[in-house]
Amino acid sequence: MVHQVAERLCRDVVEVVRGAGLHEQALALEAGLAAATAPAGPAPARGPAAGPVAVAAEGVAAAHLPQAMDPSRQGAAHLLGGVLGELADDLHWTQTAAYVAAPPHASFLSRYAHATILGSAASSPLVVDPTRTAVAGVLLLGPDNHYPHHHHPADEVYIPLTRALWSSGAGEPYRPLAPGQVLHHRPGQEHAIRTGEAPLLALYLWSGDTTASARLSHPG
Numbered sequence: 298m299v300h301q302v303a304e305r306l307c308r309d310v311v312e313v314v315r316g317a318g319l320h321e322q323a324l325a326l327e328a329g330l331a332a333a334t335a336p337a338g339p340a341p342a343r344g345p346a347a348g349p350v351a352v353a354a355e356g357v358a359a360a361h362l363p364q365a366m367d368p369s370r371q372g373a374a375h376l377l378g379g380v381l382g383e384l385a386d387d388l389h390w391t392q393t394a395a396y397v398a399a400p401p402h403a404s405f406l407s408r409y410a411h412a413t414i415l416g417s418a419a420s421s422p423l424v425v426d427p428t429r430t431a432v433a434g435v436l437l438l439g440p441d442n443h444y445p446h447h448h449h450p451a452d453e454v455y456i457p458l459t460r461a462l463w464s465s466g467a468g469e470p471y472r473p474l475a476p477g478q479v480l481h482h483r484p485g486q487e488h489a490i491r492t493g494e495a496p497l498l499a500l501y502l503w504s505g506d507t508t509a510s511a512r513l514s515h516p517g
Contacts, residue, residue, distance in 0.1 A: 299387045303423035306380045317479035322454050325504035329431035333424045354390035354410035361439045365498035374458045374477035388412035389421035401445045408439025432503040444490040446514040450506035455480040461497040464489040487514045
C-alpha cells in the first residue's frame with residue numbers, strides 16, 4: 298500500500314512538472330518509476346532508520362512536520378500535500394553527510410531534514426529505482442532557518458508545499474514562492490532558501506547526475 302501511494306505521488310509530481318514545461322525532467326521521473334516497477338525481481342529490503350543522524354532528522358520531522366502539513370498553509374498544493382500526508386509515518390528522514398560534518402551554521406541541523414520517496418536503495422526510499430535515473434523526495438526546514446547558497450550536479454525541480462523565500466543564483470535577491478509554484482535549478486546553479494515564522498515543506502526532483510550530494514557554495 299505504501300509503495301502504491303508513493304508511486305501515485307510521483308505520478309502527480311510528473312504531471313505538475315510537465316505542466317510547468319519541464320518535459321525532460323518529467324520523462325526522467327517516469328523512467329525511474331518504470332525501472333522501479335519493472336518485474337525484475339524484488340526490491341532491496343528497507344531497514345529501519347538507525348544512528349544519530351537519523352535520530353536527529355526524525356526529531357526535526359516530529360517538531361515541524363505537523364505544522365508544515367497543515368492544509369491551510371498549502372494553498373494550491375494541498376492535493377500533493379494530502380498524498381504526502383498518507384506517507385508521513387513511513388518516510389525515513391535523514392541529513393546530508395557533508396552538512397552533518399560541517400553545518401552551514403550553528404542552528405541549521407536542528408531545523409533541517411529530508412526524506413527520499415523514489416531513489417537508490419542506499420537512501421531508504423519508499424520506491425527503489427535501481428537505475429538512479431531520478432530521485433524524488435521531500436525537504437523540511439524549520440522556522441527561522443537559512444539554507445545558504447549551495448549547488449549540485451543534478452538538475453533539480455522544487456514544488457514548495459508551504460511558503461518560503463528563495464534565491465536562485467549568487468547575489469540574487471530572495472523572493473517568495475507560493476505553494477505549488479514550480480522552481481527549476483539547472484545543474485550547478487546556486488540556490489538558497491530562507492524560512493520565516495513557519496516551516497518549509499517542499500517536494501523535489503533530481504535528474505541527470507543524481508549520485509553527487511549538494512555542496513555549499515561558500516563553506517565557512
